[in-house]
Amino acid sequence: MTLSAAPRISYEVMEPRADTARIFNIQRYSLNDGQGIRTVVFFKGCPHRCPWCANPESLSPKIETVRRESKCLRCVRCRQDADECPSGAWENIGRDVTLEQLERDVLKDDIFFRASGGGVTLSGGEVLMQAEFATQFLQRLRQLGIRTAIETAGDASFSRLLPLASACDEVLFDLKIMDAERAREVLNINQLRVLENFRQLLAAGIKVIPRLPLIPGFTLNDENVTQILAFLAPLAVQEIHLLPFHQYGEPKYHQLSKVWQMAGVTTPTEQDIAPLREKIEQAGYRVVMGG
Template identity: 70%
Template sequence: MTLSAARRINCKCIDYPTDETARIFNIQRYSLNDGQGIRTVIFFKGCPHRCPWCANPESISGSIETVRREKKCLHRAVCLNDVDECPSGALARIGRDVTLDGLEKEALKDDIFFRSSSGGVTLSGGEVLMQAEFATRFLARLRRLGINTAIETAGDASAARLLPLARQCDDVLFDLKIMDEKQSKEVLHINLPRVLKNMRLLVANGIHVIPRIPLIPGYTMTRENMCRVLDVLAPLAIDELHLLPFHPYGEPKYSLLDRPWQMKGIPAPDESDIAPLRLMAESAGYRIKVGG
């Protein structure tokens, strides 16, 4: 969905779904990132964290939101401010509730691509752990059908929520961001000690964890931060890291949602910026993939 500059209008807030349903805001098909092969990535709505560089600001609120694209508006004298009645599509709803059966049916539309490419389904967000019970049941269904499964998570939840879900995954794409405990809490609202404890727990339980480090100028893209990542990973049986360079592609969404873009004017790092950090990780013995 292309998001052009617009302004947010009064939203219709719907109670968060039960364990029988989930709230998502996008299904991205034919993705070559976020896991092996051709993947269908399902984006769950709601996130407790506040990363300044977030590329999906529409994922943060757990509520279904209504926005207006000003360029599409016909500016009629009478406007009902109703998504279902808008003739031009200027009004759009971000987020919808899905059932287990309904989401399984949508995911299986791509089954032929999963089979031919060793691909599968990845649950992303937002933060999928906010709807962990539903996600666990959903991935269990896919695994019974022989479909490869993965989640992308910051790992900042109770082990009781994380571990059952991770056990339904072929891969857990585990984000490691700011490695200073105080800064991680103040800037991102992330409990770093719990995150690191959870990552160790997953590895100890034989779950395939792939750490992913966003390379964000001014936050994580430093030798010191990379050293802390490597120190944490050194005792663990992990041999692959993903480096995710910052990009500004999410900026137009902030205008749509009438939120400030805190990374304004910060350019994406180029290969020469990334190379020293990549070399550090490779020298420590890791296979590196740049990008998801």
């Protein structure tokens, strides 16, 4: 598969005020983003360009407008305005929230957190793009006794990452393409910094769970998994989450008039994954499918 180099996008593209963040979704009753029943808050904006990203609406830090054909009433005079559309065919993706607004919203699920040992997970996009807000938000939740987590690629200065990670009960940390040159070219990720941040979080006593996206043509191969296991070998890690590639995000690309670079790529089967899973388990790790 031939891909053009990823555009260089920095975390400075978007740095809103510490008391305001831009999100694009709140997903309730999730079982795959940390322990127990979770409410997942998706932050808008990402400096990376993973070809397999299932949330293309998360990439731009800007509020975007999309049109959903199935809801369109064919109005005689369409203003293409989400605020005026009578059927909801035109929809804004992204909204700005304050700490207080977001806290009220997630606390609607408090009973499920406490009954299941769950909590709140911040995802994206890349939550590190809005790290100051996210840190304050998680600190408020922990004061209320709610468990917290983030999902991140870990590619930022450690001074930005550490305060946010310290406000978490666990950090779900993606390890993608291990080859540093290819990670930079394909994903716009500084893999050397990612790995050093992973080490430093563990050294700081923070619970870090590595997650391995299993992507055909990129990470679903013995060489990449071998490199990940070699990196983890001297570290205090007991559990690894495997995230098999899927095609669920494809319709969103069409709605946003974006190109889905993974069109035609087959979702890996259990047989495809089995040799790598066995290799990881033989190395002494507990494997969780889907995180």
